Amino acid sequence: MARFAVSVNRKELSTESPPDRPLLDVLREDFGLTGTKYGCGEGQCRACTVLIDDQPRASCLTPVSSVDGRSVTTVEGLASGDELTGVQQAFIDVDAAQCGYCTAGMIIEATALLKRNPTPSGSEILDAMNPHLCRCCGYRNILASVELAARTSEASDA
Amino acid sequence: MPERFREDLFEPDRKELAESPAYCFDLDRREWIAVVSAGLLVTAAGKVVFSPGIAAAEIPPSTRLHLGEDGSIIVLTGKVEVGQGSRTEILQAAAEELRVAPGALRVMLADTAVTPDDGSTAGSRTTPSTVPVVRRACAAAREMLVRTAAEAWNLDASQLRVESGGVVHAGKRFAYADLARSKRLTSTDDESTPRVVPLTEIDDWTVLGRALLKTKARAIVTGAHRYPSDIVRPDMLYAAVLRPPSYGAQLESVDLTPGKELGVVAIRDGGFVGCAAKTSYEAHNAVEAIGKTAKWRTAPHPSSGGLGAYLKGRAQTSGTGRRGPRRRERGGVDSALAAAKTLKASYEIPYVQHAPMEPRAAVAEWDEARLTVWTGTQRPFGVRQQLMEAFRLTAEQTRVIVPDTGSGFGGKHTGEVAIEAARLAKAAGKPVSLRWTRAEEFAWAYFRPAAVFEARAGLSGEKIVAWDFTAYNPGTAGIETPYAVPNVRTQYFPCDAPLREGSYRGIGATGNNFAREVFMDELADAAGLDPVEFRLANSNDERLSKVLQAAADRFGWSPAQSPGQNRGTGIAAGFEKGSYIAICAQVRVVGESVEVERLVSAFECGAILNPRNLQTQVEGCVIQGLGAALSEEIRFAGGKLLNGSFSQYPVPRFRGVPSMETVLLDRPDIESAGAGETPIIAVAPALANAAFAATGHRMRSLPLRLRAV
Ligand code: FES
Ligand code: FES
Numbered sequence: 027m028a029r030f031a032v033s034v035n036r037k038e039l040s041t042e043s044p045p046d047r048p049l050l051d052v053l054r055e056d057f058g059l060t061g062t063k064y065g066c067g068e069g070q071c072r073a074c075t076v077l078i079d080d081q082p083r084a085s086c087l088t089p090v091s092s093v094d095g096r097s098v099t100t101v102e103g104l105a106s107g108d109e110l111t112g113v114q115q116a117f118i119d120v121d122a123a124q125c126g127y128c129t130a131g132m133i134i135e136a137t138a139l140l141k142r143n144p145t146p147s148g149s150e151i152l153d154a155m156n157p158h159l160c161r162c163c164g165y166r167n168i169l170a171s172v173e174l175a176a177r178t179s180e181a182s183d184a
Numbered sequence: 185m186p187e188r189f190r191e192d193l194f195e196p197d198r199k200e201l202a203e204s205p206a207y208c209f210d211l212d213r214r215e216w217i218a219v220v221s222a223g224l225l226v227t228a229a230g231k232v233v234f235s236p237g238i239a240a241a242e243i244p245p246s247t248r249l250h251l252g253e254d255g256s257i258i259v260l261t262g263k264v265e266v267g268q269g270s271r272t273e274i275l276q277a278a279a280e281e282l283r284v285a286p287g288a289l290r291v292m293l294a295d296t297a298v299t300p301d302d303g304s305t306a307g308s309r310t311t312p313s314t315v316p317v318v319r320r321a322c323a324a325a326r327e328m329l330v331r332t333a334a335e336a337w338n339l340d341a342s343q344l345r346v347e348s349g350g351v352v353h354a355g356k357r358f359a360y361a362d363l364a365r366s367k368r369l370t371s372t373d374d375e376s377t378p379r380v381v382p383l384t385e386i387d388d389w390t391v392l393g394r395a396l397l398k399t400k401a402r403a404i405v406t407g408a409h410r411y412p413s414d415i416v417r418p419d420m421l422y423a424a425v426l427r428p429p430s431y432g433a434q435l436e437s438v439d440l441t442p443g444k445e446l447g448v449v450a451i452r453d454g455g456f457v458g459c460a461a462k463t464s465y466e467a468h469n470a471v472e473a474i475g476k477t478a479k480w481r482t483a484p485h486p487s488s489g490g491l492g493a494y495l496k497g498r499a500q501t502s503g504t505g506r507r508g509p510r511r512r513e514r515g516g517v518d519s520a521l522a523a524a525k526t527l528k529a530s531y532e533i534p535y536v537q538h539a540p541m542e543p544r545a546a547v548a549e550w551d552e553a554r555l556t557v558w559t560g561t562q563r564p565f566g567v568r569q570q571l572m573e574a575f576r577l578t579a580e581q582t583r584v585i586v587p588d589t590g591s592g593f594g595g596k597h598t599g600e601v602a603i604e605a606a607r608l609a610k611a612a613g614k615p616v617s618l619r620w621t622r623a624e625e626f627a628w629a630y631f632r633p634a635a636v637f638e639a640r641a642g643l644s645g646e647k648i649v650a651w652d653f654t655a656y657n658p659g660t661a662g663i664e665t666p667y668a669v670p671n672v673r674t675q676y677f678p679c680d681a682p683l684r685e686g687s688y689r690g691i692g693a694t695g696n697n698f699a700r701e702v703f704m705d706e707l708a709d710a711a712g713l714d715p716v717e718f719r720l721a722n723s724n725d726e727r728l729s730k731v732l733q734a735a736a737d738r739f740g741w742s743p744a745q746s747p748g749q750n751r752g753t754g755i756a757a758g759f760e761k762g763s764y765i766a767i768c769a770q771v772r773v774v775g776e777s778v779e780v781e782r783l784v785s786a787f788e789c790g791a792i793l794n795p796r797n798l799q800t801q802v803e804g805c806v807i808q809g810l811g812a813a814l815s816e817e818i819r820f821a822g823g824k825l826l827n828g829s830f831s832q833y834p835v836p837r838f839r840g841v842p843s844m845e846t847v848l849l850d851r852p853d854i855e856s857a858g859a860g861e862t863p864i865i866a867v868a869p870a871l872a873n874a875a876f877a878a879t880g881h882r883m884r885s886l887p888l889r890l891r892a893v
Contacts, residue, residue, distance in 0.1 A: 043463075044465065047463070047465045048465075051463060051464055051465055054414075055422060055463050055464065056463075058416065059407070060407070060410060060411075060413075060414035060416070061406070061407020061408070062407070063411075063413075063541075063542070063590070064413065064543075064619065065541055065542075065543075065622065066622040066829070066830050067621060067622060068622070068829065068830075068831070070829065070830035070831050071541070071622075071830055073541065100407065101405075101406065101407035102406065102407040102408075104406070105406055110402075110405065110406070114405040114406065115405075117401070117404075117405045118397065118401040118402060118405055119397075121395075121397050121398060121401070121796055121797070121800065123398065123401055123404045123405065124267035124268070124269075124591070124800060124804060125265075125266055125267025125541060125542070125588070125589065125590045125591040126267070126400070126401075126404035126405075126409065126588075126590070127267075127411060127541040127542045127590030127591060128541050129404050129405060130407050133405060152838055152839065155838050156837055156838045156839050158837075158838070159541065159830065159835065159837060160541070161538075161539060161540055161541040161591050161593070161808070161835065162267045162541070162591055162804050162808075163803070163804040163805075163807035163808045163836055163841075164800060164803075164804055165807060165836075165837075165838050165841045166803060166807075166841060166844075167800060167803075168838075169838070
């Protein structure tokens with residue numbers, strides 16, 4: 027057991043935990059942030075994706091010790107107050123969540139993609155999103171959401 | 185009227201888990217009060233009861249609607265939301281009949297203490313069964329609003345109309361909240377309420393028939409929505425369960441000490457061993473430590489190689505009842521076959537797993553002898569029954585709540601995770617959350633049955649004159665041919681199966697339609713006809729012909745086409761649960777695998793209730809079907825699953841989605857049927873037929889592969 031300090035959604039949090047415990051469990055069970063989902067625990071579905079220092083990572087494969095002193099963003103930390111991000115709004119407008127269980131991971135991935143590449147091509151979107159599973163198979167709507175978010179942010183930047 | 189065994193159209197599949205009986209237990213007053221204010225309760229039959237909220241009142245178990253004096257309106261159904269859109273559809277149905285904006289309503293789903301028992305959320309029954317019931321209750325409430333306003337204002341009811349949730353006349357307004365208050369003053373039971381109020385005509389729809397976005401979307405994109413695995417209760421522990429090392433293994437002995445030494449709650453009850461701890465990490469470690477001490481008696485178990493022969497050798501050919509074999513015959517099949525040009529073929533499908541995105545999960549909490557469980561199931565009242573039996577509780581002591589759940593696909597009808605969580609919560613004296621791991625979900629949930637099919641048919645010119653179809657183990661959905669054949673025999677034999685089996689999207693229809701539609705292609709070939717022409721020539725079901733034609737037209741189907749370079753095009757159609765599908769596919773066969781280049785689906789389920797959700801459901805169902813057609817196959821040997829993970833059991837991903845188009849045919853003249861299941865049944869045969877066109881080799885088993893010739 028050791029104490030780990032993590033900045034989660036711009037808040038300084040800490041927990042007493044075995045060092046190899048997955049970040050996913052710490053977020054959900056210690057910090058009450060259940061928006062990040064478990065889908066497989068082995069890096070195959072990416073439902074558990076969070077941003078670690080702005081990079082999308084599978085939190086189920088991330089030992090809590092490796093994020094000590096770093097910053098983590100979960101789906102709960104995207105909106106500022108009531109104001110949703112463009113990616114979140116696009117997922118609503120396209121109706122891209124069926125059961126919505128994969129949605130948090132998808133939104134985090136798309137957020138990271140648009141941050142490093144605000145005008146991605148179709149194949150760049152596909153490359154970024156492909157590791158994510160959606161068992162409802164809403165893939166076309168999800169791609170449409172990411173494209174819409176990219177277009178909207180481009181229009182508002184112009 | 186097409187020639188068909190009409191009574192079979194809505195027969196539940198024999199592999200479908202049984203619906204729970206319609207209970208009429210007392211409701212839990214305390215909980216009810218927590219959700220509704222004083223107001224009126226309206227039942228499906230249009231009966232109205234005043235509910236003061238706190239004091240005791242007779243609450244009919246079939247209550248569909250609560251009209252609060254504070255203006256709140258709550259619609260209640262026992263259906264669940266697993267991503268198929270039931271919540272939005274119910275909301276639209278209620279808003280349409282009440283004439284209120286959808287945003288002014290709240291839909292309460294699946295809480296056994298509050299909502300009526302609408303059976304399981306399965307078999308595409310929400311649209312044809314629950315939507316009309318909700319509409320009738322809401323139409324009755326609207327009618328009452330008008331009549332009460334007319335009485336109050338001394339006007340003729342026929343002059344008044346409801347708009348935006350109220351009756352407006354000469355600057356006055358009478359809303360549902362006024363109705364609720366006025367009933368409090370006058371009577372408690374309005375016997376004069378008409379029992380049958382006409383529903384809104386389709387031409388007058390303003391909310392139904394249009395796209396409506398999900399009301400929960402905001403909660404989903406912000407991470408605020410709590411799925412069953414996200415429910416947190418005060419002092420809650422996390423749990424893990426010890427699973428046998430192989431199918432059929434029995435626990436002989438186990439030592440709980442290594443778990444207890446880790447400071448967790450560890451219990452054994454018969455074959456059940458589980459741990460609960462402050463974190464799931466500790467619970468899993470404790471189970472692992474305990475597992476090392478366990479002694480198991482293993483049992484022989486077959487392997488998935490040679491599964492077809494294994495099943496056929498264990499067919500149950502006698503017996504009756506809805507779990508037994510089934511045989512239907514019409515006309516003289518044997519004599520018709522003897523006089524015709526005949527063809528026969530056999531087909532096979534493997535076990536597949538639903539792999540819902542959210543594995544089974546439950547949170548259980550005891551309050552002395554009362555049990556509350558939050559869980560993801562498609563059968564809330566069925567799971568309540570299982571809990572009552574497992575813990576010897578009454579219905580009043582047992583409450584099951586189903587938060588909107590992370591998908592199901594027919595795979596979440598059972599309550600094992602609820603029982604496990606409740607058993608551990610009882611031992612711990614604290615609420616317990618249990619979420620199955622992905623490996624558990626693959627191995628210990630039930631499977632879509634594996635099956636074998638034998639088809640024989642007789643041709644006379646372009647017509648099928650005899651049809652003889654035998655299915656081993658798939659289930660009975662979709663077993664009857666939708667084509668016009670004068671002499672038909674269908675037989676279904678359940679088999680003594682090696683794995684746990686149950687429902688799935690389309691269930692029996694997936695295999696039955698795969699075999700039938702590939703065989704239809706073989707017959708077209710034997711008759712020397714184009715596959716589309718042959719199907720049309722043998723269909724006198726206008727709806728079936730229309731989806732075939734619509735898919736072929738949009739695809740640009742031409743009889744003489746041959747794209748070449750190992751490419752081919754194919755078509756398949758199907759009818760199931762009141763809806764019709766046809767799919768045209770273009771594939772390329774590379775090595776032994778089939779790659780899909782283009783898909784066009786045409787779908788018709790009567791009057792369209794929400795075109796956007798329908799499009800999503802059809803597309804999602806078709807893409808999911810690509811997995812079962814091309815890559816999904818459960819393999820097992822020595823009682824162990826060999827490919828129980830997403831890395832070994834490939835399901836469709838972004839890259840696997842081909843170019844696709846979906847044509848939705850609207851039939852305002854036909855009552856709406858469900859849509860979440862039928863599209864899947866035409867996917868695999870369309871691809872198999874296209875692969876034949878590409879290679880000249882028939883692929884008669886799933887997943888499709890070009891096997892060494
Ligand atoms: S839960 Fe982390 S990748 Fe699936
Ligand atoms: S929306 Fe259900 S898993 Fe993606």
